[in-house]
Amino acid sequence: MRGKFITFEGGEGSGKSTQARLLAEHLRALGRTVIETREPGGSPFAERVRAFILDPTTPPHAPLSEALLFSAARADHVAGTIRPALAAGTWVVCDRFTDSTRVYQGAAGGLSSDVLDELERIVVGPTRPDLTFLLDLDPASGLGRAQRRAVATGAPTDAYEARDLAYHERLRRGFLDLARGSPGRLVVVDAGAAVHVIANQIRTHLAERLGAP
Ligand SMILES: Nc1ncnc2c1ncn2[C@@H]1O[C@H](COP(=O)(O)OP(=O)(O)OP(=O)(O)O)[C@@H](O)[C@H]1O
Numbered sequence: 001m002r003g004k005f006i007t008f009e010g011g012e013g014s015g016k017s018t019q020a021r022l023l024a025e026h027l028r029a030l031g032r033t034v035i036e037t038r039e040p041g042g043s044p045f046a047e048r049v050r051a052f053i054l055d056p057t058t059p060p061h062a063p064l065s066e067a068l069l070f071s072a073a074r075a076d077h078v079a080g081t082i083r084p085a086l087a088a089g090t091w092v093v094c095d096r097f098t099d100s101t102r103v104y105q106g107a108a109g110g111l112s113s114d115v116l117d118e119l120e121r122i123v124v125g126p127t128r129p130d131l132t133f134l135l136d137l138d139p140a141s142g143l144g145r146a147q148r149r150a151v152a153t154g155a156p157t158d159a160y161e162a163r164d165l166a167y168h169e170r171l172r173r174g175f176l177d178l179a180r181g182s183p184g185r186l187v188v189v190d191a192g193a194a195v196h197v198i199a200n201q202i203r204t205h206l207a208e209r210l211g212a213p
């Protein structure tokens with residue numbers, strides 16, 4: 001049987017990576033085979049594209065150029081990692097996916113939804129997420145978390161984190177608009193709660209939407 005495809009979306013520092021890891025651990029404890037992956041990235045080629053896009057010294061470029069780069073990375077990730085895993089019955093938990101492109105390059109970047117629809121048709125085809133968790137958080141809190149994490153780990157700030165608060169507010173609204181448009185797939189979670197509270201809510205939603213894992 002095909003595995004399930006679950007994605008995590010939301011702004012910077014909203015807890016996507018934390019919750020993706022906890023959900024994958026939970027599913028493994030229930031006996032599922034699970035891979036954790038991320039975008040941009042998730043395959044050797046796509047990770048190289050990730051490094052280039054997120055590098056703050058990469059020269060400014062148009063949202064279309066960016067969407068095409070993300071699509072090049074995504075095509076490799078979907079064909080080489082996600083599709084084979086799902087076909088083998090493995091569950092795939094992915095940290096960001098097409099909704100991030102819709103919001104960063106679309107809602108906030110100004111790229112038309114026709115272009116994004118077409119890219120998604122070509123690159124993703126039928127390999128759409130079964131369920132997506134949107135971690136909704138006030139951007140100031142998210143950026144604060146990301147900055148504290150940067151100080152703690154020594155990791156540099158990426159190109160998106162460095163943008164101003166108004167940009168991050170547009171991202172938040174973009175994600176919430178997407179969720180309103182796809183209530184069957186996108187579940188909005190209050191990401192301001194404690195880590196374990198959010199993890200429990202995600203498990204409950206998962207069981208309600210997809211049945212007992
Ligand atoms: N619910 C929470 N409450 C407080 N802190 C949290 C919560 N969830 C995660 N954090 C902390 O906030 C920071 C950002 O979390 P995480 O890396 O999971 O977010 P992210 O959405 O993946 O961020 P990015 O967009 O930068 O990839 C981490 O240091 C993490 O430990």
Ligand SMILES: [Mg+2]
Pocket residue numbers: 016017018095
């Ligand atoms: Mg992350």
